[in-house]
Amino acid sequence: MLIGELINTSRDAVRMAVESRDDSFIRELAEEQEKAGADYIDVNCGSMIGQESEAMRWLVKIVQEVASVPLCIDSPSPEVLELGLASSREKSPMINSVSAETERFREIIPLATRYGAKVIALCMDDGGVPASADDRVKIAGRLVTDLSQAGVALDDIFLDPLVQPISTSETAGREVLRAVDAIRSAHPDAHLVSGLSNVSFGLPSRKLLNRTFLVQLMSAGMDAFLVDPLDRDLMGAYYASAALLGLDEFGIGYIEQFRAGAFE
Amino acid sequence: MSYEEIREQVAKGNAPKVKELTEAALAQGTPPQEILQEGLIPAMDTVGEKFQAGEIFVSEMMIAARAMYASLDLIKPLLATQQSVTKGKAIVGTVKGDLHDIGKNLVAMLMEGGGYEVVDLGINVPPSKFVDAIREQNPDIVLLSALLTTTMPAMEETIRAIEAAGLRGSIAIGVGGAPVTQEFAERIGADFYAPDASAAVSQANRVLAGS
Structure with missing residues (x-):
């Protein structure tokens, strides 16, 4: 499962488009991502301080004019999340994100149940971001228990193990891979999700590291990713890896991508 | 040798x-x-x-x-005890209410790599803890990190607390984190804004060279 990450006002072009209410730019970005294979379209305007609510309302409206896939509403603010969810007409939007931090969990869970939303759940708690695989697995377990108790179906839970850069700790990638493997075994019916760019911070040729890590994460059992769906090399690695792991019956999806010219 | x-x-x-x-x-x-x-x-x-x-x-x-x-x-x-052995001393921390430490850790590591002595106060650091640490450590630079728009106000709170304690003059304050901007940094009265961890080092160098 792929979540297209490009509609984010931390990217200059998107910020400018939102500020000038350039709806055709946003529409095009939504359409392109869906066409390239995004199953969800992430909408993040957290950088528009003081104007985030209005920006979210506008973005959700514009993106929904063209996208047939559901939205992933991305904000640290419960109010903005609620606003985005309320204006989302799709049955199952996604919330990005909840965590095991006491206050954040308490504020956001009612939204998940009220809107029947899928939930990205970050494996961090009041102690912060864990360093080891074991701590990630523990927090993931707690999140699954607490989310289930709150009425969120396992199939709607997307656990994010929080990838950190290998440039500052060479075991950062390995710890996440170990965590993914263990979480997958412990919670086979929940999903595992991650962004890819953190891992390569501070290193050259980041896209090479990002897509190699994508393949490794898939092998460890991760099944959802926040990505730039317009990155053809990355998408090629995704479809090839899915076929090789037996996630794509007879490799039909891979063949479809080939026919569509995705590997040229 | x-x-x-x-x-x-x-x-x-x-x-x-x-x-x-x-x-x-x-x-x-x-x-x-x-x-x-x-x-x-x-x-x-x-x-x-x-x-x-x-x-x-x-x-x-x-x-x-x-x-x-x-x-x-x-x-x-x-070396003699009071002697400064590095380029300068920096205190870093993620502000109150914010538990994200990736960016803050990078800043701490790169500052150390850049020749600074670094005191890392950790995450979810209340303004009073920054104030106490400034009193105890006598740093040249104080770096505040926030990853969430919802915790950015705690940066301003921290700067106000440092001012109220009468410690503002002796230090340079830098702010950074994904949602933080130059404009925000200026508005809350920070001395500099660092768009990423490596910029924190170059900005700290620039500020210390200027003072």
């Missing part, structure tokens, strides 16, 4: 060799202060310049810092 050799090995990140060269230099009676001034600090200056020019990468800066510490750990106890 030549200082050039120490500088070279620090830049290469060869910690065992740097340690060996330092031990040899000390055994020959070389003043520790000289090893610091002629060897380590210029080595880290060069590393920092290359990093900012994009010639070397974060990993290479990290191992250079590790090599620098292989020497610094030996000579530090031999």
Whole structure:
């Protein structure tokens, strides 16, 4: 499962488009991502301080004019999340994100149940971001228990193990891979999700590291990713890896991508 | 032993060799202060310049810092107590309500790599803890991190608390984190804004050079 990450006002072009209410730019970005294979379209305007609510309302409206896939509403603010969810007409939007931090969990869970939303759940708690695989697995377990108790179906839970850069700790990638493997075994019916760019911070040729890590994460059992769906090399690695792991019956999806010219 | 050799090995990140060269230099009676001034600090200056020019990468800066510490750990106890052994002292922390430490840790590591002595207050640091730490540590630079728009107001709160404690004049305050902008930094009265962890180092260098 792929979540297209490009509609984010931390990217200059998107910020400018939102500020000038350039709806055709946003529409095009939504359409392109869906066409390239995004199953969800992430909408993040957290950088528009003081104007985030209005920006979210506008973005959700514009993106929904063209996208047939559901939205992933991305904000640290419960109010903005609620606003985005309320204006989302799709049955199952996604919330990005909840965590095991006491206050954040308490504020956001009612939204998940009220809107029947899928939930990205970050494996961090009041102690912060864990360093080891074991701590990630523990927090993931707690999140699954607490989310289930709150009425969120396992199939709607997307656990994010929080990838950190290998440039500052060479075991950062390995710890996440170990965590993914263990979480997958412990919670086979929940999903595992991650962004890819953190891992390569501070290193050259980041896209090479990002897509190699994508393949490794898939092998460890991760099944959802926040990505730039317009990155053809990355998408090629995704479809090839899915076929090789037996996630794509007879490799039909891979063949479809080939026919569509995705590997040229 | 030549200082050039120490500088070279620090830049290469060869910690065992740097340690060996330092031990040899000390055994020959070389003043520790000289090893610091002629060897380590210029080595880290060069590393920092290359990093900012994009010639070397974060990993290479990290191992250079590790090599620098292989020497610094030996000579530090031999230096006069009040003597500053680094470019300056920096306090870093993620502000109250915010538990994200990735960016803050990167800043701490790169500052250390850039030749600063770093005191890391951790995450979810209340304004009063910053104030106490400034009193105790007497830093040159204070770096505030926030990853969430919802915790950015705590940056302003922290700066106001530092002002109220009468400590604002003695330090330079830098702010950063994904949602933070230059405009926000100016509005809350920070001395500088760092769009990423490496910019925190170059901005700190710039501010200290100017003062």
